[in-house]
Amino acid sequence: TRSTRPQRLLKVVQKHATRGDPQSVISAIDHFCRRSEWAMNIGDEKGSILDSVVSELNPEKVLELGTYCGYSTVRIARLLPPGARLITLEFNADYAAIARQVIAWVGLEDKVQLVESASEDWIPRMTEHFGIETFDFVFLDHWKDRYLPDTKLMEGCGLLRKGTVLLADNVICPGVPDYLEYVRNSLSYKSCYFKSHLEYSKAEDGLEKKSVFLG
Numbered sequence: 001t002r003s004t005r006p007q008r009l010l011k012v013v014q015k016h017a018t019r020g021d022p023q024s025v026i027s028a029i030d031h032f033c034r035r036s037e038w039a040m041n042i043g044d045e046k047g048s049i050l051d052s053v054v055s056e057l058n059p060e061k062v063l064e065l066g067t068y069c070g071y072s073t074v075r076i077a078r079l080l081p082p083g084a085r086l087i088t089l090e091f092n093a094d095y096a097a098i099a100r101q102v103i104a105w106v107g108l109e110d111k112v113q114l115v116e117s118a119s120e121d122w123i124p125r126m127t128e129h130f131g132i133e134t135f136d137f138v139f140l141d142h143w144k145d146r147y148l149p150d151t152k153l154m155e156g157c158g159l160l161r162k163g164t165v166l167l168a169d170n171v172i173c174p175g176v177p178d179y180l181e182y183v184r185n186s187l188s189y190k191s192c193y194f195k196s197h198l199e200y201s202k203a204e205d206g207l208e209k210k211s212v213f214l215g
């Protein structure tokens with residue numbers, strides 16, 4: 001049977017990227033998605049904004065919702081200081097298998113823990129299973145109708161502290177209207193919008209960065 005797009009993306013990484021070199025993996029995936037097959041990675045333009053938010057924050061404990069093929073996982077993990085940890089949740093077994101191989105290719109397994117599970121099942125287990133009380137940085141890039149319920153779940157589980165930064169992809173395209181309305185009107189967040197473009201496209205898209213300042 002025909003291979004899947006994530007399988008073809010992994011082949012491109014294994015053929016064109018250098019083991020242990022995150023930048024070469026990022027470049028190989030971006031080239032493939034721009035020139036051969038579009039895929040829903042954050043991409044290079046929004047990815048640079050993600051890089052600057054992570055670099056400025058220097059987080060120790062990071063949560064990513066929606067791994068897909070691991071492109072943003074690699075972008076984030078490559079910037080983390082020694083001892084920092086990134087937990088990424090992916091409930092599709094096929095995508096998780098691809099992402100594990102991409103993460104292994106760049107040699108970032110010691111910083112990244114991929115949990116093959118739905119976010120709503122694992123957010124409540126972060127403390128007892130990983131000993132994580134609160135996260136410093138959360139990247140949301142999973143189903144768009146799950147950003148708001150999962151944010152409320154993280155609040156309810158006490159995983160967000162004063163200063164925790166949440167960064168959400170696709171706030172314009174495909175869009176996350178309920179999430180935007182909530183975080184822009186809620187008194188416990190201040191937020192800013194980074195205007196950009198949909199990955200590998202000229203369509204408008206953007207990232208919304210929120211920092212929790214009232215615990």
Ligand SMILES: O=C(NC/C=C/[C@H]1O[C@@H](n2cnc3c(NCCO)ncnc32)[C@H](O)[C@@H]1O)c1cc(-c2ccc(F)cc2)cc(O)c1O
Pocket residue numbers: 040041042065066067068069089090091092095117118119120141142143144146169170173174198199
């Ligand atoms: O739909 C988009 N992303 C979804 C990502 C889903 C990934 O995350 C995984 N996932 C989903 N929910 C959960 C979950 N928990 C929730 C469910 O229990 N727990 C764990 N993992 C979860 C999926 O298995 C996938 O791996 C998107 C679309 C466009 C787009 C724009 C324009 C177009 F024309 C077309 C497409 C651009 C983008 O950047 C996009 O991110």
Ligand SMILES: [Mg+2]
Pocket residue numbers: 040041042141169170
């Ligand atoms: Mg996205």
